[in-house]
Amino acid sequence: MPEVRIIAKNFMDMVASMPAMKLDKLYENGFICEAILRSLPPLGKKYVLQLLHIDVPVAAKLLEEWVLPDGYTKHRVAIDRLVQLRVFVEAVDRKNDKTYKLNPTFQKSLQKLLVHGGTLPREPMPSNITVRLPTLDDLEAYALQQWECFLLQLISSSLVEKPSNISSSLMKVFQRRLLSQRDKEAPKLTESGFQFLLMETNAQLWYIIREYISNSEERGVDAADLISFMLELSFHVIGEAYNINSLTDFQRSIIRDLADLGLVKLQQGRKESWFIPTKLATNLSVSLADSSSRKEGFVVVETNFRVYAYSTSRLHCEILRLFSKVEYQLPNLIVGAITKESLYNAFENGITAEQIISFLQQNAHPRVADRTPTVPENVTDQIRLxxxxxxxxxxxxxxxxxxxxxxxxxxxxCDTAREWNGLLWEDSKKMHMVVKTGVHTYVREYLRSQK
Amino acid sequence: MVNAIKGVFISCDIPMAQYIINMNASVPASDKFIIHILDSTHMFVQPQVEQMIRSQIAKFREDNTYVKPN
Incomplete structure (x- = not known):
């Protein structure tokens, strides 16, 4: 069975895949350089900082001498990454030796950043203009609510009472790989759609942002501009208000989309209007691996396969429905049961047992979250069985x-088949063997050569 | 002279193997699909029966479960 996975990595891989011309343009922005520097492996950071004030190419051999012999693989990884991101420019000198030099644009921006410090193109607005700023908790709740509303609309537009302003064409783009629509039938979630729903918020966000960026060219928006704005946004302070007039026209046109996703909150005063970045925005430049934001969970699983979810959210209910039988729903509680049938449904839709278990564990109610195991062992074992x-x-x-x-x-x-990793079974006494179809031609060739 | 036959290689646990052997025994002689029983957990069958075996097993599994009516 082919496994469909949604690759959700980070911004930097996206940056690395951009054409050289665009990259150089991106590196004119000091914040992007800083974000890039942060994302590098430790050795990579060291190399960049050491070469920062050197204007001539440095021989590759010299760089190799900086590391101990057993650090060589790490050295290679760091160098490859730097070259991939075009932070290092590779060249060959007169003696035919490889040399490296920092990308001049990147170097200049980073030097400037180091000496003058990073200043955002806009200052937070003074508090006497921006009255009634939301508290940090309110802001987080707002971001999550906005995000949930978006997800609900994504999986089924009929579930939301007040749809967000995201244009239906944009919504279609997001749905492209998550839903499949046969004519006249209601759209159905695809395998990756199911997996998407069980992912962590940050991973989901990253997936959506990636779709948003990769589709930008079709909408006539420059991907480089989009990336640089989002990275810049991630350096703003959570909860501070920033004047909308400080944005360029282009940025103003996309900030509404970002507000619908819950990345920023828009507010309007008497004269001015401003945006407030939320946690979702500032998490953007952090690579997913090291973002360990834990939300408060809501699920309790009992040893009798009952699932109690203390949640008012319809999204949670929909997610639980993916793999359990929802029995009743009270205003703040969803009660369901994990049954063989409900799980078989889930497996048919391409969800794996591990994904279900990790969802239950990650969203465990605080009452059970510090217990080990969070989800009773007999339940997890049975799901796997x-x-x-x-x-x-x-x-x-x-x-x-x-x-x-x-x-x-x-x-x-037998050896020929084994070499191609295609020997399935052999009986050396009776001299019978079974090989994979793909290896058949190699074995046949071998047998012909033996005649 | 070496002989090669195209087919499907099945690897499963012992009860499942017995179930498949039983399935083979219950069809008329012209529809027999097992070419070789290799050992207690492996066998080699006709190439076209893969789907048939899978759906039979799924049916067998369903017959053994009881869904509480709503």
Missing amino acids: WESDLNRVEMTEAYYYDEFPSRDVFEGA
């Missing part, structure tokens, strides 16, 4: 060989 029950029979297309003329030929054929 039911999954493996589906895979009790393994079938592989293959070829069966018998009647080998001699043991040498038989063993040679």
Whole structure:
């Protein structure tokens, strides 16, 4: 079964895949340089800082001497990353040796940043103009609510009472890989759609942002501008108000989309209007691996396979419905049961047992979250068992060989199949063997050469 | 002369293997699909029966579960 995974990594991979011309333009912005510097592996950071004030190319051999022999692989990884991001420019000197030099644009921006300090293009607004700023807790609640509303609309537009302002064409873009629509039927979640719902908020956000950026060219927006604005946004302070008039026209046009996603909150005063970045925005430049934001969970799983979810959110209910049978719903509580049938439904939709278990663990109610195990072991084991029950029979297309003329030929054929990693079964006494279909031609060639 | 046959290689646990063997025994002689029983957990069958076996097993699994009516 082919496994569909949504690759959600980070901004930097996206930056690395941009054409050189655009990259150089991006590096004119000091914040991008800082974000890049932050994202580098430790050795990479060291190299950049050491070469920061050197204007001539440095031989690759010299760089190698800086690390101990057993750090060589890390050295390679760092150098590759730097070259990939075009922070290092590779060249060959007269003696045919490889040399590295910092990208001049990047170097200039970073030097400036180091000496003058980073200043945002806009200052927070004084508090006498911006009355009734939300508290940090309010802001986080707002961001999550906005995000949830967006997700609900994404999976089924009929579920939301007040739809957000995201244009339906943009929504279609986001849905493209998560929903599949056959004519006249209601759209259905695809395999990656199901997996998407079980992902962590940051991973989901990153997926949506990635779609947003990769689709930007079709909407006539420059991807480089978009990336640089989002990275810049991630350096703003959470909860501070920034004047909307300080944005360029282009930025103003996309800030509404970002507000709908919950990245910023827009507010209006008597004369001015301003935006307030939320936690979702500032988490953007952090790579997903090291963002460990834990939300308060809401699920309690009991040993009798009952699931109690203390939640008012319809999204949570929809998610639980993916793999359990929702039995009743009270205003603040959803009660469901994990049954064999409900799980088989989930497995059919391409959700794996591990994903379900990790969802239950990550969203555990605070009352059970510090217990070990968070989810009762008999439940997790049973979920895994039911999954493996589906895979009790393994079938592989293959070829069966018998009647080998001699043991040498038989063993040679076995070795050939083994070399290609295609030997499924052998019986050396009776001289029979089974190989994968893909390896059949190699074995046949071998047998021909033996004649 | 070495002989090669195209087919499907099945690897499963012992009860499942017995179930498949039983399935093979219950069909008329012209529809028999097992070419070789290799050992207690492996067998080699006709290439076209893969889907048939899978759906039979799924049916067998469903027959053994009881859904509480709503």
